[in-house]
Amino acid sequence: MKRRTKIAALGAALLLTAGAAGSAVASGEPERPAGEPREAAALTGSAKLYRPGHDISFSFDAHLAAKDNMHPEAASGTFRLRHVFPDGSSGWARARVDCLVTGGKVAVVTGVVEESDRWPKGRRVGVTVHDQGRHDRLGYSWAGQDPQKGDVAPCLSSAPFEKVKAGTGDFTVLPWYPEYGES
Template sequence: MNRRTKIAALAAALLITAGAAGSAVASGDGKGAPREAAALTGSAELYRPAGDDITFTFDAHLAAKDRNDPLKATGTFRYSHYKDGKGGSATVEVDCLATGGKVATVTGVVVETDVPGLKDKRVGVSVHDDGKHDRLGYSWLASDPTKDEVPPCNSAAPYERVTPGTGDFHVLPWRFDYPTE
């Protein structure tokens, strides 16, 4: 082989090896364990020109072993909305997480709140993690969460803008096993 062919072959081999190593790390924890099936993490403030203080924080996960059942998701999310000294907040225990690409929908049951009638009710939130202009939507857009039941993994489309510089959402796309029969 001439020198150019040897260099090209060596470069190709190195690229293939690096790609395989990168795939192995991306698919797990780098130690052989599979990566989780889906996740939604991060926080942001919503943009409101009237000065509302609205924040959302997520720590929701679907374990690799539960990859085909989004109802086995775990974690919490929190949100608050205050303006002129009025408003409320809630802590939600996750009961469903579904992600696709850069979009996630998470639901859960309110376990702590200062909003009358909201405790033990299910709420849902959707997130679009586009890196620069994250968006968010919530199930109480068109309904009263203290009266209307929200089904698991349901929310409104992510229509709200987050305040520039505050969105650090990270959506890990869902990996599930397709049926073979």
């Protein structure tokens, strides 16, 4: 093979490889070893909410394994919240994830409170995250909830009505693609 042909073939191969890698990065999909299935859905990251006079932070590490794609209630992980109120009082909680669904850049996660100094242990709470880059939003299901009236249902939360404080949100939502089979 002539030298020019070899150089052209090598250049084409490099461009194809770079293009494939670039499209994976552009899609927002995390890189993984070849042949390894991606997890079915995920919500990771943390942020502080924008609410004057309050210091509110959330962090998430929620995952749905590929083998559990059609079973969002098999999700695992934790999420945490901390809230310092304007009067200086505070509260924190850690919840064990019990359901996760995502669609595009929106995730809904529920979990059972396992540790807390303020909120009832054993209660299910829900959080919704909208990953919008620098303008993330967050909502939660227990706003105004009467502790005597029970839990929220799995994978149920409110619209993401709270703004995330500028410069603090680093949420990553991995979209869920349920497989329903042939129609």
